Amino acid sequence: xxxxxxxxxxxxxxxxxxxxxxxxxxxxxxxxxxxxxxxxxxxxxxxxxxxxxxxxxxxxxxxxxxxxxxxxxxxxxxxxxxxxxxxxxxxxxxxxxxxxxxxxxxxxxxxxxxxxxxxxxxxxxxxxxxxxxxxxxxxxxxxxxxxxxxx
Amino acid sequence: xxxxxxxxxxxxxxxxxxxxxxxxxxxxxxxxxxxxxxxxxxxxxxxxxxxxxxxxxxxxxxxxxxxxxxxxxxxxxxxxxxxxxxxxxxxxxxxxxxxxxxxxxxxxxxxxxxxxxxxxxxxxxxxxxxxxxxxxxxxxxxxxxxxxxxxxxxxxxxxxxxxxxxxxxxxxxxxxxxxxxxxxxxxxxxxxxxxxxxxxxxxxxxxxxxxxxxxxxxxxxxxxxxxxxxxxxxxxxxxxxxxxxxxxxxxxxxxxxxxxxxxxxxxxxxxxxxxxxxxxxxxxxxxxxxxxxxxxxxxxxxxxxxxxxxxxxxxxxxxxxxxxxxxxxxxxxxxxxxxxxxxxxxxxxxxxxxxxxxxxxxxxxxxxxxxxxxxxxxxxxxxxxxxxxxxxxxxxxxxxxxxxxxxxxxxxxxxxxxxxxxxxxxxxxxxxxxxxxxxxxxxxxxxxxxxxxxxxxxxxxxxxxxxxxxxxxxxxxxxxxxxxxx
Numbered sequence: 315x316x317x318x319x320x321x322x323x324x325x326x327x328x329x330x331x332x333x334x335x336x337x338x339x340x341x342x343x344x345x346x347x348x349x350x351x352x353x354x355x356x357x358x359x360x361x362x363x364x365x366x367x368x369x370x371x372x373x374x375x376x377x378x379x380x381x382x383x384x385x386x387x388x389x390x391x392x393x394x395x396x397x398x399x400x401x402x403x404x405x406x407x408x409x410x411x412x413x414x415x416x417x418x419x420x421x422x423x424x425x426x427x428x429x430x431x432x433x434x435x436x437x438x439x440x441x442x443x444x445x446x447x448x449x450x451x452x453x454x455x456x457x458x459x460x461x462x463x464x465x
Numbered sequence: 466x467x468x469x470x471x472x473x474x475x476x477x478x479x480x481x482x483x484x485x486x487x488x489x490x491x492x493x494x495x496x497x498x499x500x501x502x503x504x505x506x507x508x509x510x511x512x513x514x515x516x517x518x519x520x521x522x523x524x525x526x527x528x529x530x531x532x533x534x535x536x537x538x539x540x541x542x543x544x545x546x547x548x549x550x551x552x553x554x555x556x557x558x559x560x561x562x563x564x565x566x567x568x569x570x571x572x573x574x575x576x577x578x579x580x581x582x583x584x585x586x587x588x589x590x591x592x593x594x595x596x597x598x599x600x601x602x603x604x605x606x607x608x609x610x611x612x613x614x615x616x617x618x619x620x621x622x623x624x625x626x627x628x629x630x631x632x633x634x635x636x637x638x639x640x641x642x643x644x645x646x647x648x649x650x651x652x653x654x655x656x657x658x659x660x661x662x663x664x665x666x667x668x669x670x671x672x673x674x675x676x677x678x679x680x681x682x683x684x685x686x687x688x689x690x691x692x693x694x695x696x697x698x699x700x701x702x703x704x705x706x707x708x709x710x711x712x713x714x715x716x717x718x719x720x721x722x723x724x725x726x727x728x729x730x731x732x733x734x735x736x737x738x739x740x741x742x743x744x745x746x747x748x749x750x751x752x753x754x755x756x757x758x759x760x761x762x763x764x765x766x767x768x769x770x771x772x773x774x775x776x777x778x779x780x781x782x783x784x785x786x787x788x789x790x791x792x793x794x795x796x797x798x799x800x801x802x803x804x805x806x807x808x809x810x811x812x813x814x815x816x817x818x819x820x821x822x823x824x825x826x827x828x829x830x831x832x833x834x835x836x837x838x839x840x841x842x843x844x845x846x847x848x849x850x851x852x853x854x855x856x857x858x859x860x861x862x863x864x865x866x867x868x869x870x871x872x873x874x875x876x877x878x879x880x881x882x883x884x885x886x887x888x889x890x891x892x893x894x895x896x897x898x899x900x901x902x903x904x905x906x907x908x909x910x911x912x913x914x915x916x917x918x919x920x921x922x923x924x925x926x927x928x929x930x931x932x933x934x935x936x937x938x939x940x941x942x943x944x945x946x947x948x949x950x951x
Binding site: 410 | 469483484486487506509510513514516518519521
């Protein structure tokens with residue numbers, strides 16, 4: 315089936331006018347499947363890392379949210395070992411007025427402000443609650459270990 | 466959502482629906498939060514989540530109302546390309562006029578083929594070309610029976626279509642044509658004739674009155690008799706037909722027999738005549754008025770068979786039979802056989818005295834077959850030839866006798882003549898002696914005169930010796946004499 319005009323427009327804009335620290339490019343064989351990279355926001359333990367994600371637009375999009383998952387290992391209380399993200403706009407708070415760009419910006423913001431009160435990875439959240447400094451250090455270590463391109 | 470218009474100009478972002486990311490199409494505005502969406506977009510979104518997509522406030526379709534007319538006009542007047550631009554249409558127009566353009570103008574718009582049953586959608590500019598090749602172009606739809614019919618003969622079909630509604634001429638009820646006969650057979654107002662109309666009842670009336678009539682119909686009372694009568698007539702007719710067939714066969718047989726008889730008559734030739742006269746005379750026997758004027762059949766047979774009186778005499782049958790033919794003017798045989806000169810009855814009976822002595826030849830019986838007749842005739846001819854032979858032998862004997870007798874007479878006459886000659890010679894000698902002594906006495910002359918006389922004497926003596934050559938004319942003369950006696 316042909317691609318809805320909205321997806322075509324969003325894709326065009328993502329490629330032509332990308333948001334800062336975010337890239338998204340569709341697969342050639344499936345225009346609903348995007349390879350995404352998000353740079354760790356400045357001032358966060360993820361600064362300096364470039365995290366890879368995959369994004370898929372389901373058939374019902376924009377009436378249902380896109381499916382997004384981290385491919386790069388990350389130590390974050392709202393992201394589990396499989397890369398699944400606990401973010402309300404990707405679930406019950408989704409609105410057809412949202413777009414790929416806004417979703418990715420929200421994820422980037424989530425990296426800046428972890429929310430251990432609504433955890434997905436319970437052990438990470440407990441670590442963040444009990445030892446913020448130590449947990450932040452682990453996140454920095456993981457970022458360096460997994461998300462930094464070794465030159 | 467957007468129907469897929471392609472907008473020619475950049476559109477102000479305030480006119481973009483946040484759901485479909487396209488200029489508003491049929492925009493509505495929420496009553497509670499005053500956000501504007503395409504009608505279709507917001508309806509779909511509310512059906513999934515009853516919230517405003519922008520501010521997540523609770524929202525139902527009842528909270529939607531048409532957007533401000535100003536906004537509506539702004540989006541409706543946006544310039545768009547024809548939806549068939551990919552097919553080649555280069556026109557652009559206000560968005561609100563797209564439907565009219567597609568319906569009336571666009572040469573690339575798909576329109577259905579005008580022929581019923583053809584489901585093809587063709588571009589308007591190619592409709593004419595399609596018409597020429599459309600396999601359904603000969604098909605039209607019957608409005609009554611809703612079936613497809615060829616255009617050729619369509620009007621004829623409409624006139625006889627079984628589903629067309631028609632009105633009963635008698636009771637004004639409406640039926641379809643296919644059931645008119647059924648209806649007429651039951652319609653109480655249809656005029657029917659009496660069941661006995663074939664027997665002469667002249668009553669005609671509506672069907673519902675028939676029961677009343679049949680109770681009083683005079684023919685109803687004799688119904689049983691009429692049926693028996695009809696049965697008998699039918700039996701007679703069939704018998705008559707079979708008899709007619711038989712008569713035809715017999716006539717055919719008769720005709721064949723007549724043809725055979727004709728052929729036989731031709732092959733028989735003159736023989737047939739006798740047969741016919743026999744049959745006619747046989748038929749004549751039936752009428753006594755005719756009989757006396759004609760000879761009895763057997764006499765006729767004999768007479769006809771006789772052919773000539775001479776023959777009859779030779780066959781030995783005529784002498785006893787009365788010689789009727791000359792007296793009967795109506796005799797057929799006289800004209801059929803060449804007439805012979807009728808000899809007198811005396812001659813026929815006397816000239817051939819041997820005729821009676823001959824055994825009578827078997828008379829030809831006309832009742833026998835042709836072969837038998839021919840055999841008997843052959844026998845008769847043989848008999849005739851035998852009698853002829855006998856007669857010629859007798860002739861010869863008679864002639865011989867006559868000739869011997871004549872011969873003796875001639876001998877005696879010759880002797881007499883010789884005597885006379887001797888006497889004459891003596892006289893002559895005496896006379897010459899006398900004259901010689903009277904005249905000269907010369908020995909030479911006397912000698913020559915004697916030789917001349919002797920020669921002449923020899924001639925006379927030799928004459929009777931030529932008997933054989935003279936015998937024939939003699940016999941002829943005798944024969945002629947004999948015939949004259951006949």
